[in-house]
Amino acid sequence: MIYADNAATTRPSRAALDAMLPLLEEGYGNASSLYTLGQKAREHLENARAQVAKALNAQPNEIYFTSGGSEADTQALFTAARLGEKQGKKHIISTKFEHHAILHALDALEKQGFAVTLLDVHENGLVTAEQVAQAIRPDTCLVTIMTANNEIGTIQPIAAIGAVCKEKGVLFHTDAVQAVGHIPVDVKAWQVDFLSLSGHKFHGPKGVGVLFARRGLVLANIIFGGAQERGRRPGTENVPAICGMAAALTEAVEHMDADRARVTALRDRLIAGIAKIPHSGLNGDAVQRLPGNVNFCFEGIEGESLLLLLDDKGICASSGSACTSGSLDPSHVLLAIGRPHEVAHGSLRLTLDASMTESDIDTIIAAVTEVVGYLRGISPVWRDLQEGKRSYVIQ
Ligand SMILES: Cc1ncc(COP(=O)(O)O)c(C=O)c1O
Incomplete structure (x- = not known):
């Protein structure tokens, strides 16, 4: 068999499996438990957070573990919308060729009274920072543009778009699910406020991802429950999957x-x-x-x-x-x-x-x-x- 569908998902790497298997077999403690088994799981979790942060040039306290790219995208958009709403800003800019995790979250926000501008995409599969600059209005609260497209693989000028958003004081999210682990990603150089990634696109496991949120931005909950992920993403942490993802990402960045x-x-x-x-x-x-x-x-x-x-x-x-x-x-x-x-x-x-x-x-x-x-x-x-x-x- 020749597997040529790596944008759909990837085979878990040896490094990911080696990180996960001992945690599934032996290190299964709940990271919130106070006894040693739980505290060891917590240690693995925090090491994984530091590894992911390093790969993105972020700080560990800017990393929130999620169930994957779709959840990270949804939470980023709803957070920016709630923050915008507080300032009376209810306009969001995106593109016509985003993943459905973005497009359908935008549909839901439109039903809540947000106005959405979807930028045209040039026939070469790119949008420009100038298009973004022209579309920004006084009531724009968020620009969300994918780093790389999942179907045609085109890479957008994210750093230039980040600079425009920063200058205009608009929050910027990028869905980097297809990019992370494949091209260099730097949240500081790109001036992004939110970034989504997914473990299974770079030889990590499925059902685990990350939302990066710049320090100071308080995430809006889309799941309610306990105090995990500083209360912003409740639910018992999937420590084996998180560690498998971090190991796969570290290896991808090294190679x-x-x-x-x-x-x-x-x-x-x-x-x-x-x-x-x-x-x-x-x-x-x-x-x-x-x-x-x-x-x-x-x-x-x-x-x-x-x-x-x-x-x-x-x-x-x-x-x-x-x-x-x-x-x-x-x-x-x-x-x-x-x-x-x-x-x-x-x-x-x-x-x-x-x-x-x-x-x-x-x-x-x-x-x-x-x-x-x-x-x-x-x-x-x-x-x-x-x-x-x-x-x-x-x-
Ligand atoms: C660009 C992009 N965004 C989001 C997702 C959703 O990620 P997940 O499957 O982890 O929910 C995908 C998955 O194909 C994707 O390619």
Whole structure:
């Protein structure tokens, strides 16, 4: 099997497992308990907090453990909204291609009377700090823009956007779920007030994440209960998962330079190979993108069929379109960068990691080329394109 869906989730690393297994087997104490077993768990928890803080250039007391990226995103947005509300500011700026954790939290805030501006995304998959500056109003309380997009991997100019927000006195959150562990992240240099990350995107476990909140910003509760995480995120801490995440992150940061260079070379080999397929187009900027992200649209085919046939060949990949409630909606990300519906349906995302080899990449290129050719051979849309009854979107 070739696993090329690392943006969906990653295989837990040996370092993560080594950190977790003894805690699951022996160190299972409740970190709030006063006896030694509990206090040892507390020590592990606080060490993990320090490790995560170091990886982000934050302070340990700015790190709150959550159940993952979705929860961190939600809590960041609701906190900023509550803080804004107190000052009579009820306008939030985001983009059209955020993750649904952001877009759906914004929907909920709109129902509470907040106004939301979703910035257009340029066809290369980027937004600019100038767009943000122009959209800020006197009543803007928050800008939330993802560091790297989960489908097309484009990396936004976060430091420049942070500088604009700082100058205008507006809170800034970034969903860095796809970026952390893959590119350098620095909350101070970026001037972010809130940042979300998720353990399972960098070879840590699932169901655990972090909300960074700059010192002085008091989080609004979205879960109620005990005093854990300074009362801001109640619930018995999942110490094994938190420690697994911290170990995976520490390792990812240590190996980042070497892994980035290696994975970027694999990515560019894969892009060059797939680009040889006629009427295929890379989605998103070729340079400002995550090291492991490759995302293409193909004329005349359906992404789902492509995935199933690749699965038959032992390749795990993903498509931009999501099968929601029985209807096939094209990806909102591909629509946001201007891909028309018919082309957005024929998309393929391959996301790589450092364990892959050039031979894996060549196997993927051969498989994708063959499967696209086969599907086009049985596609009425492709026949119409070939016969000139429809025109190609991707030349
Ligand atoms: C950009 C982005 N934000 C948020 C999330 C949600 O993270 P989690 O699965 O940990 O809730 C994901 C997961 O795919 C993501 O890619």
